[in-house]
Amino acid sequence: MSKTGTIGDSVFRTILIIFAATIIVIVVAMIAMMVQNSLPTIREFGLGFLTGRRWQPASDIFGALPFIYGTIVSSVIALVLAVPLSLGIAIFLVEQAPQKIARPIAFMVELLAAIPSVVYGLWGIFVLAPFIRSYLGPVLQSYLGWLPLFQGRLTGIGMLTGGMIMALMVTPIVTAVVRDVLEAVSTTQREAALALGATKWETTTIVLGNAASGIAGAVVLGLGRALGETMAVTMVIGNSPQISSSLFEPAYTIASVLAANFAEATDKLYLSALIEMGLVLFLVTFIVNAFAKLLVIRVARRSGAH
Numbered sequence: 001m002s003k004t005g006t007i008g009d010s011v012f013r014t015i016l017i018i019f020a021a022t023i024i025v026i027v028v029a030m031i032a033m034m035v036q037n038s039l040p041t042i043r044e045f046g047l048g049f050l051t052g053r054r055w056q057p058a059s060d061i062f063g064a065l066p067f068i069y070g071t072i073v074s075s076v077i078a079l080v081l082a083v084p085l086s087l088g089i090a091i092f093l094v095e096q097a098p099q100k101i102a103r104p105i106a107f108m109v110e111l112l113a114a115i116p117s118v119v120y121g122l123w124g125i126f127v128l129a130p131f132i133r134s135y136l137g138p139v140l141q142s143y144l145g146w147l148p149l150f151q152g153r154l155t156g157i158g159m160l161t162g163g164m165i166m167a168l169m170v171t172p173i174v175t176a177v178v179r180d181v182l183e184a185v186s187t188t189q190r191e192a193a194l195a196l197g198a199t200k201w202e203t204t205t206i207v208l209g210n211a212a213s214g215i216a217g218a219v220v221l222g223l224g225r226a227l228g229e230t231m232a233v234t235m236v237i238g239n240s241p242q243i244s245s246s247l248f249e250p251a252y253t254i255a256s257v258l259a260a261n262f263a264e265a266t267d268k269l270y271l272s273a274l275i276e277m278g279l280v281l282f283l284v285t286f287i288v289n290a291f292a293k294l295l296v297i298r299v300a301r302r303s304g305a306h
Helices: 003-045 065-096 099-114 117-144 159-184 187-195 200-210 212-228 231-236 254-264 268-305
Strands: none
Touching (some): 065 099, 065 268, 099 159, 117 231, 159 231, 200 212, 212 268, 254 268
């Protein structure tokens, strides 16, 4: 190899290292900024900030537990609703639908991902909330009212509405990724399964098994979107810092409290509490994604073993 080529490789490798290190520097800088600006509430409340259930800025009382609860529960609702729907759509588009039907449906699914979140929020206020209040809520209470999850007032604004809006926003992302993963599975596996006498459904289950790690990754991506969603959820979740077992009751998420209160935070302790909330959201997202990454690795190893 010539001297010029060696120098070129060294320069190229150095540039790539700088680009990769930039991401680490940005993340560390963000954490350092949030920790530094959170010090007043960290010194004032300590771990009690994470376990506190009262949020009263006028009295300098700040507890993050209702917001952590609202973020996790609404995200779980979104995944429970979105993942089966997304898998069904992706399987239909890749395995069942002819091209003349699959292309328009795929385009509509991708179009859902391009809709601004505030439009989802408006749709939630004027369409979804009245539907839950007048139709879905009474049905759920009639058949499942013995469960604490479906008790309480029916206003149409609450945790369930926020979770359903999230599910609608997560669905196109998960669907698009799962569809790409299924299309990446070699056609020879499908042909081999059919040649051995497998039915269409049995062939699909084989394809799903080979795509398990990619599907898990798609779910993780959807979860990340749900955890950080702000505007649409703020408009329909009710924005009440409380912990209730009922999905019909108003709630609050970390992203929502940041969006709704940051402009009003003129007091130093109040501003510090909001920044610490952002730090909590960052840590929750980091922990969830780290756990999900381990799950993806485990699924990939298990599917590879089979």
